Amino acid sequence: MVALSGLIWAPLLLGLLSWLAEHRQRGAGNWVSLAGLLLLLLLSLYLAAMGESALSLSWFARFNIHFALLYDGLAQLMVVMTILLAILALAVSWQEIDRRQGFFHFSLMFSVAGINGVFLAADLFLFFLCWEVMLLPMTALILIWGHENRRYAAIKFFIFTQVSGLLMLIAIIALALFHQQIEGTLSFSLAELQHLDLPGESQFWLMLGFFVAFAVKLPTVPLHTWLPDAHTQAPTAGSVLLAGILLKTGAYGLIRILLPLFPEAAMNFAPVAVTLGVISILYGALMAFSQTDFKRLVAYSSISHMGFILLALFSWQAIALQGAILTIVAHGISSAALFCMAGMLQHRLHSRELGNMGGLWTSAPRMATMTLVFVMAGIGLPGLANFNGELLSLLGSFAVYPAHAMVAALGIIGSALYGLQLFQRAFQGPPGKEVQDLQGRELGFCAVMVLALVYFGLQPHLLLEVSAASLDKLVALASFSEVRP
Incomplete structure (x- = not known):
């Protein structure tokens, strides 16, 4: 269902439109962003009413990478919550942001696009890409509109997430190579990789790569130290997105990826x-x-x-x-x-x-x-x-x-x-x-x-x-x- 991809692409386009509208008239970006988020909410509810849906388009054919999306019950729950909390973030910052309002609206909608991509991705390469994409606008929200120590908090947030994300990337590539070794073809498909019979020791180390990435985002002690600084220095909209949604991407990753891919190692x-x-x-x-x-x-x-x-x-x-x-x-x-x-x-x-x-x-x-x-x-x-x-x-x-x-x-x-x-x-x-x-x-x-x-x-x-x-x-x-x- 092509409309499913609209949950990722539409926020980016709406963010650009909000940015342009704010340049033409002060305050217009608020209304354009609000209207865009309400349309996204209606789209997500319509897709939910249609039942489970999926989309798979060939992307990098040489590496068997697909633009694959899955909108099942769990994804529906997370996407709807993302959009509703984005509306809340916009509402609470309606008058708080007093500079570079257009770019603020773009960053907010950019975050929604990346987060929706994480919740919808059925291909591990796409999942990793969206995982990294949502990092950029959130760092911008903290760095530009944050409070007194925003630079330190933004850099710390970026480093923690980036380093742990690289560990996950290594695990993803290793999984694809294992699939090639066992099945004869590279694969980043979550559904195909769940049937891969991995040796116990290899399964443990690959699981650990994913666990560190998700534990940082959750966050779990002792990988938590970025969170108090990021929350404290972020603008209110950034804190709402961080607490309400970004932390949940770590939990979602455990449910959707780590436990199904590595059940024995996880146990x-x-x-x-x-x-x-x-x-x-x-x-x-x-x-x-x-x-x-x-x-x-x-x-x-x-x-x-x-x-x-x-x-x-x-x-x-x-x-x-x-x-x-x-x-x-x-x-x-x-x-x-x-x-x-x-x-x-x-x-x-x-x-x-x-x-x-x-x-x-x-x-x-x-x-x-x-x-x-x-x-x-x-x-x-x-x-x-x-x-x-x-x-x-x-x-x-x-x-x-x-x-x-x-x-x-x-x-x-x-x-x-x-x-x-x-x-x-x-x-x-x-x-x-x-x-x-x-x-x-x-x-x-x-x-x-x-x-x-x-x-x-x-x-x-x-x-x-x-x-x-x-x-x-x-x-x-x-x-x-x-x-x-």
Whole structure:
């Protein structure tokens, strides 16, 4: 289906159109980008209604590389979330960006194109290309529109992602050569490579190349150090994209590529992976509790929440995998929401330090109420989306790694400590500085995020039904690997 490629090419064209429109009239880029993202959303929903679809066009025939796309339930979920959070990033930065607005809109749409490519790619060469493409506009967002130490944060982000990406490229090329050696032809097709019978040691080292790349993006301790700096220095739109979408590309890579391609090696590596997940949960919570910078606190909390996803995926139980999917979506909403609140406070106070806040509930009760809901979601309050994800992740992992699951549960206590501390220091206490409360546009997108957290908290089966086919294949693959001699 040729329309499927529109999810990649259309954002690039719309980004160029927004850039040109902004040059002709100030503020026009906002409206062109918004209209373009809404059209992309309609296209993605239309394709989802049509059911699973695929596209494969010969690209570099000499190397058997194809422009191959797959739009199944899991990809549908990730693409729709990408577009919705891109709309949120645009809405929260509607008045925040005061220079080079045209190029900002192009960078935002360029990011959407690269991320959609990652979620749709069914050819590993195309996957790697989109993986690198999404790095460039995100680096630009941090470097050009970031805050005081943006240059350091952008370079660090670029180096971490680039080096780990090169390890993945080496693994991809090695896989293609193994396919040529065994089957007689080069292949980068994800479907064909899943049937490749690799020697155990080779499978382990190739798996490790992919794991490092995905663990950096997730991120997992000790490969996490780029994240707090990138989040803190990025503009609000950049933080929304980073927390809501880019971190999820690492989880998606584990689900779509690493586990299906290397099931036996992944099972052997699972004790190490789940241990790293638990360490990330506890370390992220402890570091979040010690922060005085609003954005840096939320950044470390993301490391903690992503640890639950790693724990769930490598437990490789049906319930745990469902928990990982729910956590991906729930964290995408709640963390993006908290970064929106941090950005709006910084725009008003010109500071991210919690010590410069306090007592803001008096002058901004609507902002305080919304923030409280987002904090409660991050804590895992029953009835909100995050609770379901973390509960299923722990239940599923407990069946295989009970000690790890019990220790990981301490991270929920940690999230309550740093979450409540964040809210108390920012909004409670004696009246402090007066800030403008949420206005129409801000109140609108905050209300939508609250409704989303409540809706998916009460109706999690809607997300699980969309991704059920992809998860069933993983569970079946795990069962096959266990009984394989």
